[in-house]
Amino acid sequence: MAKLIAKTYGEALFETALDTGKVDGLFEETxxxxxxxxxxxxxxxxxNHPNILKEEKLQVVENVFADRLSPEMMGFLRIVIEKGRQSELEAIFSYFIAKVKEYKKIGLAHVTSAVELSDAQKKQIEARLLATTVYESLETEYTVDESLIGGLVIRIGDRVVDSSIKTRLYEMKKELMKIQLS
Incomplete structure (x- = not known):
């Protein structure tokens, strides 16, 4: 249910951003x-408090954000509170941000290596990923996991490319376990 709420409201905010031509502005405000x-x-x-009236919640949001946000974002926040969906704001905003990044062809890549990568290696990986994906730019997170022994694990969305030595050894072990000695 929560995913459906985030998707519904996130889509509505995204459509508003497209219709008003304020994709970048609403992205920054979000x-x-x-x-x-x-x-x-x-x-x-x-x-989120259940004993506080919606009108009071709206007044608080108005006091905090009115001078700082566009009319579109203020209207969106009003609707979310009036519908009692304010507890889902984080998920709604996450959905919207992901949708804008998809629209602008910005990918999020998670790269895990066995050792710290040099800047040249990072640039080479990013160039290769850009050449083999539909993205025009990437936001890349790098982490080190020594248990990989060597190689890389690259995750973009729900796609994973695992070229680590750890995985190769595991696959070899599985194959060797299949061999029956007579």
Whole structure:
């Protein structure tokens, strides 16, 4: 249910962004509001509290954001609160941000290696990924996992390319286990 709510409201915000030509502006505002909410857990508790009236929640949001946000974003926040979906704002914003990145052909790649990669290696990996995907740019996260022994594990969305030595050894073990000695 929560995913459906995030998708429905995230799509509505995305359509508003497209219709008004404010994709970049609403993207930045979404990130800013998300940051404010994550940095102020008491504000989140207040707007999610079941005993506080919707009108009071709306007034709080107006007081906090009215001078800082576009009319489109303020209208969106009003609708979310009026419909009682404010507890889903983080998921809605995450969906919207992912949708905008998809629209702008910005990919998110997670690269795990056995050792720290040099800047030249990182640039080479990113160039190869851009050449083999539909993305025009990438946001790449690099992590080190020594248990890989060597090679890389690259994850983009739900696609995974695992060329680690750890996985190769595991596959070899599986194949050897299949061999029956007579």
């Amino acid at each position: 990130e800013a509001v998300g940051r404010v909410l994550s940095e102020n857990p008491e504000l989140v508790r207040l707007i």
